[in-house]
Amino acid sequence: DIVMTQSPDSLAVSLGERATINCKSSQSVLYSSNNKNYLAWYQQKPGQPPKVLINWASTRESGVPDRFSGSGSGTDFTLTISSLQAEDVAIYHCQQYYATPPTFGQGTKVEIK
């Protein structure tokens, strides 16, 4: 199975500041035939199910604020919240869908400093 490792496990960021979450896969999730990275990011607010924010490593889902952006390729990926808002307090998960089984990172908890 592909192991997904996120860092840090938690971070506290001031309102309006940038939050950066990293995700590393144990093998490349870049499919060479279509040059797509098979990686998604989710936001899980307290007491709620996860909600997909980004797929294909950098494509925002409809309705997701543009302060959320995804980047990276191969084995190293980043989710950036450009200006943290109070409603962004959540756990963020990365997930690869390059191989079966699809696997998730352990999650990164984002809090307000």
Next chain:
Amino acid sequence: EVQVLESGGGLMYPGGSLRLSCAASGITFKNYVMSWVRQAPGKGLEWVSVISGSGSLTNYADSVKGRFTISRDNSKSTLFLQMNSLTAEDTAVYYCASDSGYCSGNSCYSRWFDPWGQGILVTVSS
């Protein structure tokens, strides 16, 4: 709006069985690949199983293979997860989710999951 709602969880002793259900609305259910994903207390998300729109193709995580069975009733827009030989390691919140992947040939290929149900808690304890 697509909605999915799980039911059937609860407390079960080790070795017991439970059947989870997931009712979907707002979609032509038979057209959707569906998955179960679980989250143990304080742990990350773990994909459990996937089923094709017709129900003819399924796949399972190694941790549940041979014990869990995924199925669906498209006439009732309902997804099921039959869980047998439960152990404490199966204690988790179980989510059903629409899987944006596809099934072809003999396999299903999951992609991202959206939307998710609210989740149902399954506790396995003596």
